[in-house]
Amino acid sequence: MDLESRVATLQSELDSATPSSLSKRSQDPTSWLPSKPSRYTLESHQFEISCIAFHPLYSTIASGDQGSAIKIWDWELGELERTIKGHTKAITGIDFGGPKGHILLASCSSDLTIKLWDPADAYKNIRTLSGHDHTVSAVRFMPSGNLLVSASRDTTLRMWDVTTGYCVKTIRGHLEWVRDVCPSPDGSSILSTGDDRTLRLWNVSGSVAENKLTLFGHENFIECCVFAPPSSYQYLATLAGLQKPPLLTSTSEFMATGSRDKTIKLWDTRGSCFKTLIGHDNWVRSLVFHPGGKYLISVADDKALRCWDLSQDGKCVKELSSVHDHFISCLAWAPSIVKDKDKPPANGEAGGGAPDVQIRCVIATGSVDMALKIFAR
Numbered sequence: 001m002d003l004e005s006r007v008a009t010l011q012s013e014l015d016s017a018t019p020s021s022l023s024k025r026s027q028d029p030t031s032w033l034p035s036k037p038s039r040y041t042l043e044s045h046q047f048e049i050s051c052i053a054f055h056p057l058y059s060t061i062a063s064g065d066q067g068s069a070i071k072i073w074d075w076e077l078g079e080l081e082r083t084i085k086g087h088t089k090a091i092t093g094i095d096f097g098g099p100k101g102h103i104l105l106a107s108c109s110s111d112l113t114i115k116l117w118d119p120a121d122a123y124k125n126i127r128t129l130s131g132h133d134h135t136v137s138a139v140r141f142m143p144s145g146n147l148l149v150s151a152s153r154d155t156t157l158r159m160w161d162v163t164t165g166y167c168v169k170t171i172r173g174h175l176e177w178v179r180d181v182c183p184s185p186d187g188s189s190i191l192s193t194g195d196d197r198t199l200r201l202w203n204v205s206g207s208v209a210e211n212k213l214t215l216f217g218h219e220n221f222i223e224c225c226v227f228a229p230p231s232s233y234q235y236l237a238t239l240a241g242l243q244k245p246p247l248l249t250s251t252s253e254f255m256a257t258g259s260r261d262k263t264i265k266l267w268d269t270r271g272s273c274f275k276t277l278i279g280h281d282n283w284v285r286s287l288v289f290h291p292g293g294k295y296l297i298s299v300a301d302d303k304a305l306r307c308w309d310l311s312q313d314g315k316c317v318k319e320l321s322s323v324h325d326h327f328i329s330c331l332a333w334a335p336s337i338v339k340d341k342d343k344p345p346a347n348g349e350a351g352g353g354a355p356d357v358q359i360r361c362v363i364a365t366g367s368v369d370m371a372l373k374i375f376a377r
Contacts, residue, residue, distance in 0.1 A: 029359035030292030033307045033318050034375035040078035042372040044071055048326075049366035053094045054334045055103065060119070061332070061364055062105055063372050064091025070107055072123065075334075075362065075374045086125045087111050097141025097148075098162060106148055108136035114150055116162065127165045131158060137194075138180045143187040149204075151178040157192055159204065171209040173200055180224045184252040191255055193222040199257050199267060217273045220260035224286050228254035228266075231293030235310035239266065240274040256296060258284030264298055266314070277308050279316045286331035291359045299328035299365055324367035334362035 047067035054061050059076035070084040070091055089110035098104035098116075104126075105117040114129040114136055134153035141148055147168070148160040157171040157178060176195035183190050188205040189212070199222065201213040228236055230248040237245035246253040255267045264277040264284055282301035289296055295317075296308045303326065307318035339356040361377035 029361050029377075030290070030294065032359075032361040032377050033290075033295065034297075034305065034320065034363045036320050036323070038323075038373040039376045040075070040374040042073055042078060042080065042374065043370065044080050044083070045069065045370040045372075047090075048329065048368040048370060049372060050090060050092055050329055051094045052330045052332045052364050052366045052372065053096050053105075054332055054362075054364070055096050055119070056335045057103070057337070060096075061334075061372070061374075062094050062096070062107075063366055064094045064107055065370070066090045068109070068111075070094065070105075070117075071372075072119075073372065075364065075376075078374065082123060084117060084123050084125075086115055086117075087113070092135060093138040093140075093150075095140050097145055099145045104141075104162065106139045106141060108139040108150055110135040112136060114139055114148065114160070116165075127162075129160050129165050129167070131167045131170075132156070135177075137178065140181055140183055142183050143185060147187075149181050149183060149190055151181040151192055151194070153177040157181055157190070157202075157209075159209075169204065169209055171202060171204075173202075173211050173214075174198070177221075179222065182226050184227050185229070186251040189227075189252040191225045191227060191252075193225040193257055195221045197222060197259075199225055199255065201252065201255070201269065213269065213271055215267055215271060215273065217265055217276075218257065218259040218261050218263070222257050222259045223284060224258045226256050226287050226289065227252055228256060229289050229291065229293055231291065232289055232296075232310060233293070235294060236266065236268075239310060239314060240268050240272070242268075256287050256289070258287045258298060258300075260284075262300070264296070264308070266296075275314050277314050277316070279306055279319075280304065282327070285327070285329055288331055288333045288363075291333065291336050291357075297331065297333070297363065299323070299331045301327040303328060303367075305331070305365065323365060323373065324369045324371060326368035328365050328367050330366040332364050334360040334364075336360060 045065045047065040051064045068087040072081045087109040093108040108114045116127040117123045132152040138151040159169040179194040199215040203210040233245040236254045260283040266275040280300040284300045305320040309317040337358040363375045
């Protein structure tokens with residue numbers, strides 16, 4: 001964003017801001033965006049931080065580094081709780097999830113393994129999953145909690161049964177290193193991407209994974225991919241030129257990718273890239289949609305965090321420059337708290353009312369500078 005346009009943006013914000021609108025905006029979680037300085041800068045890693053993940057319920061965040069250490073922190077207090085060792089090479093991906101009522105931590109590594117750790121038992125390593133033939137680059141729990149999906153430099157994706165530790169599906173199609181994988185919120189689809197510069201959408205609800213879409217457009221390796229939440233459909237449908245947004249019950253309508261070509265691309269399931277977001281000056285490393293649906297947040301090797309407004313044609317409305325002293329490798333938003341999901345229906349109501357979703361205004365970034373930063377309202 002050049003100086004003139006930045007000044008113009010600030011001026012228009014000032015012109016439209018009144019004391020009441022400003023205080024309302026600061027209280028509304030759907031329009032909260034991170035600001036400097038961070039609430040905490042957490043330091044203890046001896047190597048570059050490569051991945052981070054929030055616990056879905058508690059004020060816990062895990063971070064993995066290029067050594068072989070995983071650290072568990074309390075992001076509300078800004079304190080280190082423990083360091084977990086078990087892997088023998090770099091930690092490349094990390095995620096919380098698992099069967100209902102028994103949250104686990106999964107980690108993957110250049111040592112070719114995935115490990116499951118039990119937070120309820122002092123993060124004891126309860127299972128090690130082996131099968132990939134090269135670095136395992138990303139690991140994610142499927143929404144059901146009983147399955148895990150992993151991406152690897154061996155060009156495959158694998159799905160694992162968390163309870164038995166067995167690989168239940170091997171998904172082939174990518175031609176090179178698969179760097180990232182993302183499950184859809186309903187668990188019927190997964191998104192994968194990597195060095196072959198493709199974004200692939202897979203239907204994994206059957207016994208065999210079906211490659212539904214293969215999308216091309218980036219000019220360099222793709223580092224990250226993410227499904228857009230239904231809360232963003234109203235904005236993305238307009239950007240994509242649709243007459244009306246898709247049904248909110250459909251969970252894999254729009255996707256976003258970040259690449260070493262310094263761009264972010266927005267895609268729809270008709271197979272088209274309908275928007276390219278340009279602004280970062282180096283590899284785009286991680287993306288997250290604002291739970292409120294209006295913004296997309298990105299971090300890159302230019303040390304900046306950018307906020308893109310999907311209601312304003314994807315315009316970059318906020319940039320935090322020099323967030324870290326080195327490349328920013330990862331970004332995460334604390335999961336929203338879902339209340340009353342299984343609430344019994346009141347008299348005269350149809351089955352269980354809509355869940356009450358409480359957005360947590362907390363973002364974390366991890367960097368090659370070995371620091372983990374927490375931004376919170």
